[in-house]
Amino acid sequence: MCPIRRFEDAPFQKLNYPEHVEKMSAKVLIDETLGLGMKNSTLLCLRIEPGGYTIPHKHDEQEEAYFYLSGEALVKLEDEEYRVGPYTTVLIPPGTTHSHKVIGDNPLILLALFVPPARRSFFTDNIWKG
Helix, strand or coil: CCCCCCHHHCCCEECCCCCCEEEEEEEEEECHHHCCCCCCCEEEEEEEEEEEEEEEECCCCCEEEEEEEECEEEEEECCEEEEECCCCEEEECCCCCEEEEEECCCCEEEEEEEECCCCHHHCCHHHHHC
């Protein structure tokens, strides 16, 4: 087991959930299925193209932490809306309704940490092949 996963070794895979996300792709950096010894969290790099979004949703058992690398978005947490950009962290407790909407002409790229791990059924199966 090699506990190193290089960013370039994980391809971006388009997420095909039109009822939930639009113009989003992801790469799996850490997940129990990769054999890296991590069983209690999932780390994804998400890319949402200009005009892309996620609909309001919540995770009853998962905490999420987002760290934005580039681009800008409006993030809604319950009834509050925030403008976020590079080097911003957003923490989302379990049961918090949240959504994203990319603003501007650049893609939004962020790291998304899920604890406990993300449910595979939420993402397309092909994302776990990378």
